[in-house]
Amino acid sequence: MTDTITKGMKVAFIGSECYPFIKTGGLGDVMYALPRALIRQGCEVRVFMPYYRCIPDRFRDKMTYVGSFMMNLTQDGRDFYVGIMETELDGVIYDFVDNREFFDWGNPYTGLWEDIPKYCYFSKASLAVLNYLDWIPDVIHCHDWQAALVPVFLRTQFDGTPVGAARTVLTIHNLRFQGICSIDHLKYWTGLPDFLFDYSVFKVNDREANMFKGGLAYTDRITTVSETYADEIQTDFYGEGLNGHLWYHRAKLLGIVNGIDVDIWDSRTDKLLPAPYGEADVLRAKVENKKALQERLGLAVDGDKFVIGLISRLTDQKGLDLIDAVFTQMVDDRVQVVILGTGDPRYENAFRYFESVYRGQVCAYIKHDESLAHQIYAGSDALLVPSLFEPCGLTQLIAMRYGTVPIVRETGGLKDTVEPYNEYTGDGNGFTFDRYQADLLLDAVKRAERVYFEDRPSWDAMVTRDMEKDVSWEHSADLYLQLYGELKG
Numbered sequence: 001m002t003d004t005i006t007k008g009m010k011v012a013f014i015g016s017e018c019y020p021f022i023k024t025g026g027l028g029d030v031m032y033a034l035p036r037a038l039i040r041q042g043c044e045v046r047v048f049m050p051y052y053r054c055i056p057d058r059f060r061d062k063m064t065y066v067g068s069f070m071m072n073l074t075q076d077g078r079d080f081y082v083g084i085m086e087t088e089l090d091g092v093i094y095d096f097v098d099n100r101e102f103f104d105w106g107n108p109y110t111g112l113w114e115d116i117p118k119y120c121y122f123s124k125a126s127l128a129v130l131n132y133l134d135w136i137p138d139v140i141h142c143h144d145w146q147a148a149l150v151p152v153f154l155r156t157q158f159d160g161t162p163v164g165a166a167r168t169v170l171t172i173h174n175l176r177f178q179g180i181c182s183i184d185h186l187k188y189w190t191g192l193p194d195f196l197f198d199y200s201v202f203k204v205n206d207r208e209a210n211m212f213k214g215g216l217a218y219t220d221r222i223t224t225v226s227e228t229y230a231d232e233i234q235t236d237f238y239g240e241g242l243n244g245h246l247w248y249h250r251a252k253l254l255g256i257v258n259g260i261d262v263d264i265w266d267s268r269t270d271k272l273l274p275a276p277y278g279e280a281d282v283l284r285a286k287v288e289n290k291k292a293l294q295e296r297l298g299l300a301v302d303g304d305k306f307v308i309g310l311i312s313r314l315t316d317q318k319g320l321d322l323i324d325a326v327f328t329q330m331v332d333d334r335v336q337v338v339i340l341g342t343g344d345p346r347y348e349n350a351f352r353y354f355e356s357v358y359r360g361q362v363c364a365y366i367k368h369d370e371s372l373a374h375q376i377y378a379g380s381d382a383l384l385v386p387s388l389f390e391p392c393g394l395t396q397l398i399a400m401r402y403g404t405v406p407i408v409r410e411t412g413g414l415k416d417t418v419e420p421y422n423e424y425t426g427d428g429n430g431f432t433f434d435r436y437q438a439d440l441l442l443d444a445v446k447r448a449e450r451v452y453f454e455d456r457p458s459w460d461a462m463v464t465r466d467m468e469k470d471v472s473w474e475h476s477a478d479l480y481l482q483l484y485g486e487l488k489g
Contacts, residue, residue, distance in 0.1 A: 009484060010136070011038060012166070013047045014126045014150055015143035016119065018094070021055050022108055026258070026394055027143055027173045030225075033261045037477035039091040046135065048126045050118070051085050051096035053104040063087045063096065071128050073121055075188045082125045084132070095133070097125045115146075116181045116211070120189040123149035130163045139484045141169045145179035148215025149190065152201075155218050156192060167487040169480075170219035172212075174391055175233050175240045176317075179211030180204060186211065204241075213245055220487055222246075222253040223480075225392035226413035230255030238389055256480060257416050258392040259473035260401065265377075267402045267467075272374040279467045282403040283460055286381070293379030296372070297363040299336050306452050307336045308445070309380030309404065311373055311395050314343030314351075314366075319386030319409060324350050325438035330445050331358055334453065338376055339364045377402040382448050386433075386441050390414050396430070400466035405459070406430040407444050417471075421451065426458055429466050 017023055018031035035045040066084040073080050083098030097103075102118045109115055127150060130136065140163075142150045151168040158164045183197055186209040196202055201217045202209040216222055224230045232238035234247045246253060267285075268278045274292035277285030287303040294301045308330075312318045323330070324347070331337060331354075339351045339362075351364035365372060377383070383399035385408040392413030396406040400417075408414040410432050421428035431448045433440035452459050 007042045008044060009042075009481075009488065010044045010138050011035075011046075011484060012126075012130060012135075012137040012140045013045065013143070014123070014140060014147045015047075015049060016122070016146035017108055018047055018049050021049065021059050021094070022052055024108065025173075026225075026392065029261070029394060030171075030173070030258060031143060033259065033473050034477060034480065035092045036090055036261075037259075037473035038481070040474075041477055041481060043481075045091075046093045046095055046137070048095050048097065048129065050103045050108070050122055051083070051098035052108055053100075054106055054108070055096075059087065060085075066095070067132060068098075069128070069132060071125055073124060073189070073191060075191045077191075080121060080125075082128060082132075084129055095129060097122055097129060099125070112179075112181065113185075116179060116185060117189045119146040119179065119211070120149060120186070123147055124153050124157070124190075126150065127153055127158050127163050130166075131158075131161055134162070136162050137166050138488045139169060140166045141171065141480075142215065142219070143171050144173050145177055145212040145215070148179065148212045150215070151219040152192065152196065152214050153190075156196070167221075168219045169221045169223055169483065169487070170215050172216075172222065172224040172229075172233065172391070175212075175224075175238070175242060178213070178240065178242070180208055181211075182207055183209045185209075210242075213242060216242070216245060216249060220252065221483060222249060223483070224253070224255050226257045226416045227255035228415045229389075229391045229412040232389070232412060254483070255416075256476055256483075257413050258394065258397075259476045260394055260397045260471055262401065262472045265398050265401050267378060270374055270378070272371045273378050274375070275378075277378075277403075279403075279464055282463055282467060286378070286403060286463075289375065289379040290381070291379075293338065293375050294336070296375065297338060297365065298360070299338075299363055300360045304334075305336045306334050306382070306449050307338065307380045308407075309376040309383045309399075310337070310339045310341070311376055311383070312339075312341045312343075312385075314341045314347035316344070317388050317390075319388050319436070319441070320344075320347045320350075322386050322436070322438040322441045323384070326442040327354055329442055331361055335361070335449065337362045338380065340367075340369065340372055340376055342366055342368060377404055380404050381452060382407050382431075382445075384445070385409070385414055387411060387414065388436060393417070397471040400429065400469050401471055403463045403467045405448065405462055405466060407448050408432055409436065409441070410434045421447075421458075421462060423451070423455075423458075426461065429462055429469060
């Protein structure tokens, strides 16, 4: 990629959430970190998201009103107000699309019936705002089903307008969520022509339409958040009903693994840690952080224990049924387990039960606690991520950044970022298992435990390799820039 192509390239990000304003998952992290990495590469970047009422006042108070206009949206020609609130953070300009009818409801996501109109409006309004601001990007990078209509609107209702010259990228963060509704509902809230509602674009069956499906058909390129997940979603098991559609469009599909924000996740400067550390003193500091974690959570204070961390949404996707099945075999006299997260009551209650049975060995912290998450990454020896599917995964990247060895299932981004430890060559940076079976998970945990206690030099070398691994956004940003450059021509 030459400087002449990338220097000054204009990129618009359109998505439903972005840290630090609103974040419910990994999408919010990507919408924050990737634009910042592109700014450092010399791009001009604007991020577009809804002006939710639940955005904290400390951010709202710093926003400036830029302008407003009325926009036609629905099949019967209704006009809707479009306001623009703007702020800047670390060189990135954030434009918030304001409409109280759609965005004053509290949480970003309320229910699919209500969210469909909300994101139909948001997709079209974002393009209209670009024209209003007279800021025409080279590439519009859309994220998940909430922004999937952008490529469709761009090539139909905005064809021939200034923004119509832009190219589009649509990223799949999690294919499980697609924006499926009745054909009549989507027709009404978009005003899009009937020819789009066939099987090659929106149509799912005689009654239903799929917003994500239409966006995937009309976008110039499709990305997802790891190479393995890009292959997986073309299969029946992972494709969530769109595998045939994605196979048909495979020529424009590629996977680019996410990074993490290494300024936020930096064990050397992390003020939430009792003992910050770098590669040179990780082995000493790990013991200090482990003891502090044990004291905070009421575990037996012993620096020689093998501490396994689990930081996760407590849902089926995360492989928790496997953990549940072998938990009693996983916890022995040398092992402690720390769980942080909320979700399905089935798993919340199961982990609370295990805590009551293994008092002093197991802690189930069924809450969201950012400071504790940092301490678990630093104080654990290993982090468990046995997901059924995982498009990319961030926890294993953060764990490596903190010198905590990941134990993962070989799926999606977990497979792409964790190389299995080889006891003969000493290579690898974690422990893995392939098929979705509880006995294979248990075997991976026991292999990690065995190396920790019986071959500590190899374990310590793995810890250092993990900390040295580049898990930043810089490499991923380079790959996106190559993609953008190809689209720009």
